[in-house]
Every structure is written in C-alpha cells, then in structure tokens.
Amino acid sequence: MSNWKLSKALSLEMIQLKEKVARFSSSSPFQNLEIIATLGVGGFGRVELVKVKNENVAFAMKCIRKKHIVDTKQQEHVYSEKRILEELCSPFIVKLYRTFKDNKYVYMLLEACLGGELWSILRDRGSFDEPTSKFCVACVTEAFDYLHRLGIIYRDLKPENLILDAEGYLKLVDFGFAKKIGSGQKTWTFCGTPEYVAPEVILNKGHDFSVDFWSLGILVYELLTGNPPFSGVDQMMTYSLILKGIEKMDFPRKITRRPEDLIRRLCRQNPTERLGNLKNGINDIKKHRWLNGFNWEGLKARSLPSPLQRELKGPIDHSYFDKYPPEKGMPPDELSGWDKDF
Known part of the structure; x- marks a missing residue:
C-alpha cells in the first residue's frame, strides 16, 4: 500500500471509530465500555x-x-496532552478517540497497542541487536518528523513511552510534556526524565526541537547497551554527568563505530550543532551511515516486517503486559471545575 493510501486508510478508520465513540455518554463511559484488564499504573491513575x-472493538482507557x-x-x-493528541494522526503516534470526565477522573480513550511496552522487552532481553535498534530509531524519527512539522x-x-502495536511497529505515548512552539521560539519549562534531559534544559537556557x-x-x-549513557546514583549526579x-x-x-558516530552527533552539547538541527533537518539523521540502506519507504507504508512483532490472539489479548492488582478504593x-472543557 502506498504511503498516501495508507494515511487515507488510517484517517478513515480513525474517523469511523471517533463516530462510534462520539455517541457514548460524556460523563459515564462505562455504560458502553467494559474493563478487560489493567495495562499500566502510575501516580496519575x-x-x-x-x-x-x-x-469486538478494544481501546486503552487512561483514567x-x-x-x-x-x-x-x-x-x-493534562489539557495540553488532550489538545495536542486531538490534532495528531500518524501511524507512529498513539491515537486519541475521545475524552470523558466524571467527579473522580478525567479519561482519555486511546488506541490499544497490545504488542507490549518497549522497555519491558528491553528489560527481558538486556539489549537489542543493531537491526532491531535501527527499526526502533526509525519509528521514533518518523514520529519526530511528523511532530516537528506541526511545531510540536x-x-x-x-523506552517506557514507546509501545508496540499488533504489527510490532512503535508508537509514541504520553504527551504530558509535549508543547507547541513556533519556528525559532524557545521554551523554558524544566521537564523530562533525568537520564534523557538535554544540557540546555538543566542549565535553564531555553530549549527547542533539538532536545528531541x-x-x-x-x-x-x-537500545544497544540496555542502559542510558548518563546515570548517577541520584538526579544531581546524573545531571552533572x-x-x-x-x-x-x-x-x-x-556499540560499533557507526552508531557511536550517530550518538555523538545527536548528543552535541551545543544544540545548534546537533544532527537533526542542521540545515538539512531530520534528513541528516535518515541519511546517516548507520541507517544507510534502511527501508524508510517500507516503514512508512508498513510493509517492512518488524523485528519486534509478536503473535496476538485477538483485539483483547493483553498477555504482553505485566499483571496489576485491581485498584484499592x-x-x-x-x-473545582478545572476540567469543564474536557
């Protein structure tokens, strides 16, 4: 299937599912939906x-x-995540179909990606080989290409924010820190996971797309080693590294010579010198020697077999997720009404 036909098919499927869930009650989604299992828990819910x-239609519901x-x-x-996700339609980003709210929760009804979480596969394997790592990096690069074109x-x-769909393709999830900025603009919010934070964020110098x-x-x-390069006994130690x-x-x-070169070019201290942030933009990453010969067209058309695809028995097979106890109380x-536009 061509990229154009694929994106048209994706948009059509999304519209149909949005129309289906649009009829559900905005304040009591469980009139129409039943819970099968818990896929994840966090401080938020x-x-x-x-x-x-x-x-036989399944979703992931973030409560x-x-x-x-x-x-x-x-x-x-939370509002920013809702607004941004409503705008997006990419095969490399989890889809938001509808939001709900009641007195206790706000809910996001999302695409169910049941191939499992990338971090749990990485945890079980220890590290990935180069072809698997390339596939993961290519999926993320396509997601970033799409987001940055929209100014996000x-x-x-x-790895915790990358999830696999039924075909073993990676999708970005969790847009709580995503932000829309104009070309040439900077933003100053301190956010992110310590091991992944760019130096300009730590130094509060203002940052832009180059942090991605x-x-x-x-x-x-x-992906190649099983551990991030900068990791201290506490956050401050990590930041100083x-x-x-x-x-x-x-x-x-x-780490062989080519991926080492890519990592060093992406992780330049000066954001203006980073690969992806030069005059050819993200194409410099796609054309890097380590990704030489990678089938980008096959990836975009979803005809490239994923090295991470796993068998699923159907739309509610949650066997690739850890088991969680039911919520207590x-x-x-x-x-207070802060969520009136949710």
Missing part, C-alpha cells in the same frame, strides 16, 4: 484495556485521578 460492550492532577498542579499538562516538541522520549534529537541519541545508546558531555566518554565495545471527588 491507571490505563485499562476496555472493549465496546457486545462488540487520571482529578484530585491528583490538582494536588500536583498538572491541569495545564515531545520532550519525554524513553538529544534524547534520540540517548535512546540509541540505551550530562553537563560533562559525551565528548570525553569512552563507549562500550558493544476510590479516589475522592474533585469538583
């Missing part, structure tokens, strides 16, 4: 695998405790 009652959002002052981040920086790349290229370099290193830079670092033997009501 839970992600549940849900299916439409009496139909975010409203009291937790207010207590941690995350209202703007992602700012939270890490830095984090891509960190990801390449982690990042500020020392990758230039003086010796790489393990596991209900969170308190939160009635």
Whole structure:
C-alpha cells in the first residue's frame, strides 16, 4: 500500500471509530465500555484495556485521578496532552478517540497497542541487536518528523513511552510534556526524565526541537547497551554527568563505530550543532551511515516486517503486559471545575 493510501486508510478508520465513540455518554463511559484488564499504573491513575460492550472493538482507557492532577498542579499538562493528541494522526503516534470526565477522573480513550511496552522487552532481553535498534530509531524519527512539522516538541522520549502495536511497529505515548512552539521560539519549562534531559534544559537556557534529537541519541545508546549513557546514583549526579558531555566518554565495545558516530552527533552539547538541527533537518539523521540502506519507504507504508512483532490472539489479548492488582478504593471527588472543557 502506498504511503498516501495508507494515511487515507488510517484517517478513515480513525474517523469511523471517533463516530462510534462520539455517541457514548460524556460523563459515564462505562455504560458502553467494559474493563478487560489493567495495562499500566502510575501516580496519575491507571490505563485499562476496555472493549465496546457486545462488540469486538478494544481501546486503552487512561483514567487520571482529578484530585491528583490538582494536588500536583498538572491541569495545564493534562489539557495540553488532550489538545495536542486531538490534532495528531500518524501511524507512529498513539491515537486519541475521545475524552470523558466524571467527579473522580478525567479519561482519555486511546488506541490499544497490545504488542507490549518497549522497555519491558528491553528489560527481558538486556539489549537489542543493531537491526532491531535501527527499526526502533526509525519509528521514533518518523514520529519526530511528523511532530516537528506541526511545531510540536515531545520532550519525554524513553523506552517506557514507546509501545508496540499488533504489527510490532512503535508508537509514541504520553504527551504530558509535549508543547507547541513556533519556528525559532524557545521554551523554558524544566521537564523530562533525568537520564534523557538535554544540557540546555538543566542549565535553564531555553530549549527547542533539538532536545528531541538529544534524547534520540540517548535512546540509541540505551537500545544497544540496555542502559542510558548518563546515570548517577541520584538526579544531581546524573545531571552533572550530562553537563560533562559525551565528548570525553569512552563507549562500550558493544556499540560499533557507526552508531557511536550517530550518538555523538545527536548528543552535541551545543544544540545548534546537533544532527537533526542542521540545515538539512531530520534528513541528516535518515541519511546517516548507520541507517544507510534502511527501508524508510517500507516503514512508512508498513510493509517492512518488524523485528519486534509478536503473535496476538485477538483485539483483547493483553498477555504482553505485566499483571496489576485491581485498584484499592476510590479516589475522592474533585469538583473545582478545572476540567469543564474536557
């Protein structure tokens, strides 16, 4: 299937699913949906695998405790995630179909990607070989290409935020730190995961799209070795290692010459010198020697077999996710009304 036909088919499928869930009650989604299993838990709440009652159609439902959002002052981040995801339609980014709210939670009804989380596969294998790492890096590069064209920086790349769909293709999830900025603009919010944070964020110098290229370099290193390059006993130690830079670092033997060159070019201390941020933009990454011969067209057309594809028995097979106990008790009501436009 050509890229154009594929994107048309994706858009059509998304529209059909959006129309289906548009009829659901905005304040009681579980009238129409039943919970099958928990896919993940976090400080914010839970992600549940849900299916439409009496139909073989499944989604992932992110259930975010409203009291937790207010207590941690995350209202703007949650709205930002909603607004940004509503705008996106890419095969490399998880799709948002609908939002709901009640007195206790706000909900995001998302595409169910049941191939599992990249970090759990990496944890089980220890590290990836070069062909597998290239496939992962290519999926992320395509996602960044799409986002940056729309003026969106992602700012939270890490294996935990990459999930596999039924074909074993990677998708970015969790857009709580994503932000829209204009060309040539900078932003100053301190955010991200310590091991993946770029030096200009730590130094509060203002940052732009180049922080995503830095984090891509960190990801390449982690995929090939199982660990990020900068990791201290605590956050401050990690930050001081990042500020020392990758230039003086010796790489393990596991990383061969070409991926080492890519990592070093992506992780330049000066953002203006980073690969991806030069005059040819993201094409410099796609044309790097390590990715020489990679089938980008096959990836975009989804005809390239994924080295990470796993067998799924159907649209509610959650066997590639860890098991979680049911939620204990209900969170308190939160009635301040901050979520009125949700």
